[in-house]
Amino acid sequence: MLAGSTATHTVSATVKSSATGTLSEHGDRDRAGRGHRREQQQLRTDDTTITLSSDLAVETDNGKTSVNAGASDTYAIVVTNNGPRT
Numbered sequence: 001m002l003a004g005s006t007a008t009h010t011v012s013a014t015v016k017s018s019a020t021g022t023l024s025e026h027g028d029r030d031r032a033g034r035g036h037r038r039e040q041q042q043l044r045t046d047d048t049t050i051t052l053s054s055d056l057a058v059e060t061d062n063g064k065t066s067v068n069a070g071a072s073d074t075y076a077i078v079v080t081n082n083g084p085r086t
Contacts, residue, residue, distance in 0.1 A: 015050060017052075017084065019050050020050055020052070021049075021050055022047050022048065022049050022050065023047070023048045023050060024045065024046070024047050024048075025045065025046045025047075025048075026044070026045050027044050027045075053084060054081065054083075054084070055081070055082035055083055055084075056079060056080065056081055056082070057079070057080040057082060058077065058078070058079050058080075059077070059078045059080075060075050060076070060077050060078075061075065061076050062074060062075045062076070063076075
């Protein structure tokens with residue numbers, strides 16, 4: 001590359017919804033030294049923590065406003081996943 005010029009490389013990817021941990025990107029740039037020897041000039045790292053997210057709604061209902069002491073009762077429990085995708 002010419003002095004003062006820049007180059008950009010873009011990478012896009014989708015992270016699986018089951019992924020955990022850290023995404024790490026490492027890059028270095030070299031410069032030619034005397035005698036064509038390569039010297040590492042700089043190492044750059046970018047770490048991104050994967051954060052899980054969800055939007056769950058939970059509803060319970062037994063369809064009654066009262067129940068007798070000692071009597072059995074049944075509740076319906078409904079869990080709705082409002083996203084993101086699984």
